Amino acid sequence: MPAHERMLGLAAARGYDLTGHRAVQVGPDLLERANVILAMDRAVLTELRGQMDADVPPQVRPLPRRPGRA
Known part of the structure:
Protein backbone atom coordinates (compact mmCIF):
# COMPACT_ATOMS: atom_id res chain seq x y z
CA MET A 1 0.00 0.00 0.00
CA PRO A 2 1.37 3.47 -0.81
CA ALA A 3 2.42 5.77 2.00
CA HIS A 4 -0.41 7.78 3.57
CA GLU A 5 -0.88 11.27 2.09
CA ARG A 6 -0.04 12.85 5.45
CA MET A 7 3.25 10.96 5.58
CA LEU A 8 4.10 11.98 2.01
CA GLY A 9 3.61 15.63 2.99
CA LEU A 10 5.60 15.37 6.22
CA ALA A 11 8.47 13.61 4.46
CA ALA A 12 8.48 16.13 1.60
CA ALA A 13 8.68 18.98 4.13
CA ARG A 14 11.86 17.33 5.44
CA GLY A 15 13.31 16.82 1.96
CA TYR A 16 12.43 13.13 1.46
CA ASP A 17 10.53 11.70 -1.51
CA LEU A 18 8.37 8.76 -0.40
CA THR A 19 6.32 8.41 -3.59
CA GLY A 20 7.84 4.96 -4.24
CA ASP A 55 14.03 -5.97 26.83
CA VAL A 56 15.13 -5.49 23.20
CA PRO A 57 14.11 -2.05 21.95
CA PRO A 58 15.12 -1.12 18.40
CA GLN A 59 16.41 2.33 17.66
CA VAL A 60 13.22 4.39 17.37
CA ARG A 61 13.67 8.06 16.64
CA PRO A 62 12.11 10.94 14.73
CA LEU A 63 12.79 11.23 11.02
CA PRO A 64 15.68 13.73 10.78
CA ARG A 65 15.56 16.73 8.53
CA ARG A 66 17.87 16.49 5.55
CA PRO A 67 20.87 18.82 5.62
CA GLY A 68 20.08 22.26 4.27
CA ARG A 69 16.43 22.09 5.30
CA ALA A 70 14.91 24.34 7.99
Missing part, protein backbone atom coordinates in the same frame (compact mmCIF):
# COMPACT_ATOMS: atom_id res chain seq x y z
CA HIS A 21 7.49 3.85 -0.61
CA ARG A 22 5.07 1.09 0.38
CA ALA A 23 3.63 1.35 3.89
CA VAL A 24 3.36 -1.61 6.25
CA GLN A 25 1.59 -1.94 9.58
CA VAL A 26 4.06 -1.89 12.46
CA GLY A 27 3.61 -4.83 14.77
CA PRO A 28 5.62 -6.91 17.24
CA ASP A 29 7.42 -8.87 14.49
CA LEU A 30 8.70 -5.73 12.75
CA LEU A 31 9.70 -4.14 16.05
CA GLU A 32 11.70 -7.27 16.96
CA ARG A 33 13.64 -7.47 13.71
CA ALA A 34 14.16 -3.78 12.89
CA ASN A 35 17.52 -2.13 13.49
CA VAL A 36 16.12 1.39 13.10
CA ILE A 37 12.57 2.73 12.86
CA LEU A 38 12.03 6.36 11.85
CA ALA A 39 8.81 8.01 13.00
CA MET A 40 7.30 10.81 10.94
CA ASP A 41 6.07 12.80 13.95
CA ARG A 42 5.97 12.78 17.76
CA ALA A 43 2.56 11.08 17.92
CA VAL A 44 3.82 8.13 15.87
CA LEU A 45 7.05 8.06 17.88
CA THR A 46 5.10 7.86 21.16
CA GLU A 47 2.85 5.10 19.80
CA LEU A 48 5.80 3.04 18.56
CA ARG A 49 7.67 3.36 21.83
CA GLY A 50 4.53 2.16 23.62
CA GLN A 51 4.52 -1.02 21.52
CA MET A 52 8.19 -1.91 22.05
CA ASP A 53 9.43 -4.76 24.19
CA ALA A 54 11.49 -3.10 26.92
Whole structure:
Protein backbone atom coordinates (compact mmCIF):
# COMPACT_ATOMS: atom_id res chain seq x y z
CA MET A 1 0.00 0.00 0.00
CA PRO A 2 1.37 3.47 -0.81
CA ALA A 3 2.42 5.77 2.00
CA HIS A 4 -0.41 7.78 3.57
CA GLU A 5 -0.88 11.27 2.09
CA ARG A 6 -0.04 12.85 5.45
CA MET A 7 3.25 10.96 5.58
CA LEU A 8 4.10 11.98 2.01
CA GLY A 9 3.61 15.63 2.99
CA LEU A 10 5.60 15.37 6.22
CA ALA A 11 8.47 13.61 4.46
CA ALA A 12 8.48 16.13 1.60
CA ALA A 13 8.68 18.98 4.13
CA ARG A 14 11.86 17.33 5.44
CA GLY A 15 13.31 16.82 1.96
CA TYR A 16 12.43 13.13 1.46
CA ASP A 17 10.53 11.70 -1.51
CA LEU A 18 8.37 8.76 -0.40
CA THR A 19 6.32 8.41 -3.59
CA GLY A 20 7.84 4.96 -4.24
CA HIS A 21 7.49 3.85 -0.61
CA ARG A 22 5.07 1.09 0.38
CA ALA A 23 3.63 1.35 3.89
CA VAL A 24 3.36 -1.61 6.25
CA GLN A 25 1.59 -1.94 9.58
CA VAL A 26 4.06 -1.89 12.46
CA GLY A 27 3.61 -4.83 14.77
CA PRO A 28 5.62 -6.91 17.24
CA ASP A 29 7.42 -8.87 14.49
CA LEU A 30 8.70 -5.73 12.75
CA LEU A 31 9.70 -4.14 16.05
CA GLU A 32 11.70 -7.27 16.96
CA ARG A 33 13.64 -7.47 13.71
CA ALA A 34 14.16 -3.78 12.89
CA ASN A 35 17.52 -2.13 13.49
CA VAL A 36 16.12 1.39 13.10
CA ILE A 37 12.57 2.73 12.86
CA LEU A 38 12.03 6.36 11.85
CA ALA A 39 8.81 8.01 13.00
CA MET A 40 7.30 10.81 10.94
CA ASP A 41 6.07 12.80 13.95
CA ARG A 42 5.97 12.78 17.76
CA ALA A 43 2.56 11.08 17.92
CA VAL A 44 3.82 8.13 15.87
CA LEU A 45 7.05 8.06 17.88
CA THR A 46 5.10 7.86 21.16
CA GLU A 47 2.85 5.10 19.80
CA LEU A 48 5.80 3.04 18.56
CA ARG A 49 7.67 3.36 21.83
CA GLY A 50 4.53 2.16 23.62
CA GLN A 51 4.52 -1.02 21.52
CA MET A 52 8.19 -1.91 22.05
CA ASP A 53 9.43 -4.76 24.19
CA ALA A 54 11.49 -3.10 26.92
CA ASP A 55 14.03 -5.97 26.83
CA VAL A 56 15.13 -5.49 23.20
CA PRO A 57 14.11 -2.05 21.95
CA PRO A 58 15.12 -1.12 18.40
CA GLN A 59 16.41 2.33 17.66
CA VAL A 60 13.22 4.39 17.37
CA ARG A 61 13.67 8.06 16.64
CA PRO A 62 12.11 10.94 14.73
CA LEU A 63 12.79 11.23 11.02
CA PRO A 64 15.68 13.73 10.78
CA ARG A 65 15.56 16.73 8.53
CA ARG A 66 17.87 16.49 5.55
CA PRO A 67 20.87 18.82 5.62
CA GLY A 68 20.08 22.26 4.27
CA ARG A 69 16.43 22.09 5.30
CA ALA A 70 14.91 24.34 7.99
